[in-house]
Amino acid sequence: MSEITLGRYLFERLKQVNVNTIFGLPGDFNLSLLDKIYEVDGLRWAGNANELNAAYAADGYARIKGLSVLITTFGVGELSALNGIAGSYAEHVGVLHVVGVPSVSAQAKQLLLHHTLGNGDFTVFHRMSTNISETTSMITDIATAPSEIDRLIRTTFVTQRPSYLGLPANLVDLKVPASLLNKPIDLSLKLNDPEAEKEVIDTVLELIQNSKNPIILSDACASRHHVKKETQKLIDLTQFPAFVTPLGKGSIDEQHPRYGGVYVGTLSKPDVKQAVESADLILSVGALLSDFNTGSFSYSYKTKNVVEFHSDYIKVKNATFPGVQMKFALQKLLSVIPGVIKGYKAVPVPTKTPPNKEVATSTPLKQEWLWNELSKFLQEGDVIISETGTSAFGINQTSFPKDAYGISQVLWGSIGFTTGATLGAAFAAEELDPSRRVILFIGDGSLQLTVQEISTMVRWGLKPYLFVLNNDGYTIEKLIHGPHAEYNEIQTWDHLALLPTFGAKKYENHKVATTGDWDKLTRDPEFQKNSVIRLIELKLPVFDAPESLIKQAELTAATNAKQ
Numbered sequence: 001m002s003e004i005t006l007g008r009y010l011f012e013r014l015k016q017v018n019v020n021t022i023f024g025l026p027g028d029f030n031l032s033l034l035d036k037i038y039e040v041d042g043l044r045w046a047g048n049a050n051e052l053n054a055a056y057a058a059d060g061y062a063r064i065k066g067l068s069v070l071i072t073t074f075g076v077g078e079l080s081a082l083n084g085i086a087g088s089y090a091e092h093v094g095v096l097h098v099v100g101v102p103s104v105s106a107q108a109k110q111l112l113l114h115h116t117l118g119n120g121d122f123t124v125f126h127r128m129s130t131n132i133s134e135t136t137s138m139i140t141d142i143a144t145a146p147s148e149i150d151r152l153i154r155t156t157f158v159t160q161r162p163s164y165l166g167l168p169a170n171l172v173d174l175k176v177p178a179s180l181l182n183k184p185i186d187l188s189l190k191l192n193d194p195e196a197e198k199e200v201i202d203t204v205l206e207l208i209q210n211s212k213n214p215i216i217l218s219d220a221c222a223s224r225h226h227v228k229k230e231t232q233k234l235i236d237l238t239q240f241p242a243f244v245t246p247l248g249k250g251s252i253d254e255q256h257p258r259y260g261g262v263y264v265g266t267l268s269k270p271d272v273k274q275a276v277e278s279a280d281l282i283l284s285v286g287a288l289l290s291d292f293n294t295g296s297f298s299y300s301y302k303t304k305n306v307v308e309f310h311s312d313y314i315k316v317k318n319a320t321f322p323g324v325q326m327k328f329a330l331q332k333l334l335s336v337i338p339g340v341i342k343g344y345k346a347v348p349v350p351t352k353t354p355p356n357k358e359v360a361t362s363t364p365l366k367q368e369w370l371w372n373e374l375s376k377f378l379q380e381g382d383v384i385i386s387e388t389g390t391s392a393f394g395i396n397q398t399s400f401p402k403d404a405y406g407i408s409q410v411l412w413g414s415i416g417f418t419t420g421a422t423l424g425a426a427f428a429a430e431e432l433d434p435s436r437r438v439i440l441f442i443g444d445g446s447l448q449l450t451v452q453e454i455s456t457m458v459r460w461g462l463k464p465y466l467f468v469l470n471n472d473g474y475t476i477e478k479l480i481h482g483p484h485a486e487y488n489e490i491q492t493w494d495h496l497a498l499l500p501t502f503g504a505k506k507y508e509n510h511k512v513a514t515t516g517d518w519d520k521l522t523r524d525p526e527f528q529k530n531s532v533i534r535l536i537e538l539k540l541p542v543f544d545a546p547e548s549l550i551k552q553a554e555l556t557a558a559t560n561a562k563q
Contacts, residue, residue, distance in 0.1 A: 002179075006145050007036035007172035010098070011043055012181050013153060019069055021046055021061060021427040023054040027073020030100025033172045034071065046427065047459070048420075049452035051077050055084020056420025057453065058095045063407055063421075064383065064428035066226070067094045067157045074101045075117075078125055082132065084420070085162050087412035089132040091247075091288070092160040092224040092311070096152060097129070101138070101166045126166055134161035142174045150185050157187050160224045160311070192328045196321050201332050203316050204283075207305050209340050211281035213347055214240045217263060220247035221286025223405070225311040228252070230330040231285050235259075237334060238341055240283070241349045243276055246396055247288050250384070250406035254399055260349040262396045265299050267548045271350035281305045285326065288411055353397065361516025365538060367546050369515060371397040377522040378404060383425050383438045387418040390475055391441040393549035416449030418442050423453045426462040437530045438464040443475065445490050454535075455502040463530040468495050471540040483543070495537045506532045513539040 004012070010033075014022075023046045026034055037045050048054035051072050062068035070085075072078045078099045088095045117124060123138075130136050135155045137148045149165065156163040208214060216238070222231050228251055235242045235258055242252055243263045252259065261272040268276070276282070280303050287308055289299070308315040309326035356372050363369075371394035378384065378401050385407040386395040392408045400406065407425060409417045422440040429436040447468055457464060477488045496509040508527075512518050521527055521536070 002177065003175035004178045004181075005036060005173050006139075006142060006167075006176055007033045008039050009146055009176050009180070010149055010167075011036055011040045013149060013185060014069055014096075015040055015042055016181070017067055017153060017157065017185060017187065018065060019067055020044065020431050021424075022069055022071060023048055023058045023061070023424065024069075024071035024098075025051055025054060025073070025077060027077045027100060029074045029102055029169050030071055030077075030098075030167075032169060033098070033100050033167060036172065044460075046423070046456060048423075048456055051080035052084055053420040053423070053450050053453045053456075055081040055088070055095070055097075056414075056417050056450065057424035057427075057456075059084060059088045059091075059093050059417075060385070060407060060421030060424030061428045062088070062093050062095050062424070063224075064405065064425050064432070066160075067096070067153070068424065069096045069098060071098045071100070074099055075125055078129070082128065083414055084417075085129070086132045087409060087414050087417060088162045089134075090412045091409060092221055093162070094156045094160045095162045096156045096165060097133070097162055098165045098167060099125075100172075101168050126164065129164040132162065133164045134159045136164035136166075138166035139168060139171055142171055142176065145171065146176050146180050154185055154187060158189060160221075189325055189327055192324050196324050197329055197332060200314050200316060200321050200324055200329055201336065203319075204307055204333060205336065205340050207281050207307065207316075208238075208337070211305065212345075213279050214238070214281035214283065215260075215276060215279040216240050216242040217245065217276065217282055217284045217287070218242065218248045218251040219245045219285065219287040220251070220411075221288060221311055222248060222251040223286070225286060225327065227285060227309075227327055227330055230327070230334060232256075233334055234283070234285075234330065234337075237337055238344070239346045240344075241275060241347060243272065245287075246392065246408060247410045248286070249395065249408065250400055250404050251286070253402050254404075255402050258346075258349055261352075264396065264548065267551050269350065269353075275350050277302055279303060281307075283307050283309070285309045285330070286311070352399065359515055361514060361519070363515045365512060365514055365518060365540055367394055367540060367544050368397075370518070370538070370540075371395065371546060373515075373518065373522075375399040375401075377528070378439075379437060379528070380404070381433070381436050383407065383429055383436065385418045385422050385425060385438065385440045387440075387442040387446045388413045388415050389443050389446060390469060390471070390545050390549055391418075391443065393552060394546040395441065396548060397546060415446045419447060419450035419453045422464050422466070423456055423462070426457060426464045427460070430462065435530065438462075439467065440464055441467045441469065444468055444470045444472070444493065444495070445475075447495075448490060448493070451498065454498060457533060458499065458502045458504045458507075463533050465530070466533070466535045468535065468537050469540055470495065470537050471544060472542045475543065475545055495535060499533065499535050504533060508532055508534040510534065510536045511539065512536060 058068040058070040152163040314324045426438045499507040
């Protein structure tokens with residue numbers, strides 16, 4: 001085979017970088033492209049319910065595997081996906097968005113085609129995506145098309161940001177040399193400038209030598225930019241107390257003896273707040289300092305000795321070093337740090353949250369008890385997905401087992417994101433290890449935005465746990481403003497009818513209203529295995545919420561009132 005179609009070239013390249021599931025929807029400008037998926041062994045077309053859900057699914061898949069692809073059609077399809085793509089851009093998630101567009105000649109003639117705005121402008125939607133993409137390309141020349149595809153795949157992976165690829169319908173069947181596939185796409189990072197890196201390392205080492213109470217704070221981009229191993233080794237070597245942010249849940253081993261808890265500014269446990277804010281040196285890895293990730297910007301460090309390790313720059317106190325990537329800087333630091341910490345006397349870490357006290361089995365289920373108790377159910381390697389709202393705040397009270405991965409869209413915060421993300425994560429987990437569990441916690445209000453994607457889970461025989469927190473409406477919104485407002489209410493659904501409605505044949509439904517119900521269910525050895533898809537309705541009081549969410553809602557309401 002000396003030549004292959006451009007469409008097949010794209011999918012062969014994606015398979016080479018371990019993308020095995022393709023998300024999206026068909027449309028007449030991408031149908032010829034979609035045909036090529038079935039020419040490549042080991043690829044599958046997920047077939048989502050709508051483009052927004054598909055974007056969410058691609059996001060969830062990429063968080064587990066490092067890269068994903070979403071295919072939509074021109075105009076109506078791509079615009080429906082943009083909310084999801086914007087979330088991936090904000091939270092550093094590598095999604096390649098491929099759009100089937102009208103032929104090159106149709107664009108040149110400015111034909112009045114369907115899915116256009118009727119003004120002959122075929123570039124408008126591409127322009128819309130430029131602000132939420134790391135890079136974009138509208139293919140017009142078959143000769144340069146393969147190199148453009150390679151460039152976008154590399155950029156998407158290396159920067160962990162979305163890229164946009166427009167493929168005209170008339171080009172996907174044109175031929176390119178098959179030999180181009182023989183050279184792998186280079187996904188490696190370019191080395192740091194040696195002098196700048198040395199200056200960073202020397203300065204950081206000096207700060208460490210002069211500190212008596214240093215800490216490590218791991219955030220979202222430690223996971224997104226693949227420095228979890230380096231961060232973990234930094235904790236092992238230094239024995240500095242280590243903390244995570246809400247977005248950083250799962251970025252370090254929470255069972256490590258030097259793990260101290262979740263730092264969220266004023267919303268932190270008092271001993272965690274004291275430990276972090278009294279430190280004389282903070283080594284911050286992969287920070288994303290959003291309002292909900294910082295307790296409404298309530299970080300209150302006493303020290304100015306803060307080192308921020310980022311994917312494409314490092315900041316030491318007030319000095320910024322552009323282009324010095326944390327991956328290599330951390331690796332270099334690990335090679336030299338043992339020589340400078342010999343005199344370090346390990347300070348105590350905050351005590352772990354004590355287990356729940358024994359209560360009567362008839363005790364109604366409540367959030368504070370639930371999130372503490374959840375730790376007992378979780379297993380090594382679990383993917384735990386928590387929806388914006390009560391779940392995203394409650395999960396901060398839960399202790400993760402080793403190698404657990406947390407997904408919580410704390411920065412972008414698009415309600416309903418996690419249903420699609422669960423689908424994508426379940427596909428990814430199945431490809432990596434079929435026994436790996438994917439566990440969703442979502443509110444009854446959020447679920448109504450994206451519930452259709454449960455249908456896709458059923459279609460593919462995926463086996464996630466779907467915990468639906470039924471507290472009759474938008475609790476987080478009620479706590480911020482309008483506790484009894486009609487706009488914060490929703491139509492009540494029969495959640496236990498959803499799986500059979502979507503065609504599930506092998507499934508389990510459970511309703512949990514008391515602590516006894518929870519214990520009986522989660523301690524069942526058969527329930528602990530991901531053998532079938534399960535929907536578990538957790539019946540909770542209307543205004544019941546984690547304490548941290550109540551405090552955050554008060555902060556948000558006060559901030560909104562001032563502005």
